[in-house]
Amino acid sequence: MKDFWDTLFGPHADSHTITALQMTVRAVLVFFAALALLRVSGKRTFGTSAAFDMVVKIMLGAVMSRAVVAASPFWGTMLAGFVLVGLHRLLAWASFRSETIGQLVKGEGMVLVENGRPNAENLRRNNLTEEDLREGVRENGNLASPDQAQTVRLERDGSISVVKKE
Secondary structure, X not given: OHHHHHHHHOOOOOOOOOOHXXXXXXXXXXXXHHHHHHHHHOOXXXXXXXXXXXXHHHHHHHHHHHHHOOOOOHXXXXXXXXXXXXXXXXXXXXXXXXXXXXXXXXXXXXXXXXXXXXXXXXXXXXXXXXXXXXXXHHHHHOOOOHHHEEEXXXXXXXXXXXXXXX
């Protein structure tokens, strides 16, 4: 049975000795492990595009791929994936509990338009042009121009939200 497992999974294989069968079996195992990790990490990890969540997405993919191709030890790689997800959950919990930690981890939103007037300084600080602002207002507020908006904000996740004038 041990020989069968070694042939199928290749627990001692490295990137030069791994076979296509072993890589395929590892891919299936990593797929289900990653699926479990994503369930543990929560819906917000893939439901938002905040930098905080994007870092986990990229790092988790990079780490887990190493297990498939035997570039790193399989079980150590899996452990690293669990640690990343655990750290994400811990920071999300701490951000929920503490506004200060939330601002450090997730950043702050910023007002781009107030009472129909663009805030040139905040646009500049975020490298947004007037055209970027108009595009965001059209897409997210269904307005033709920023002067039709009460408030336009650049949210923590990088999206633009619009409150229309009454």
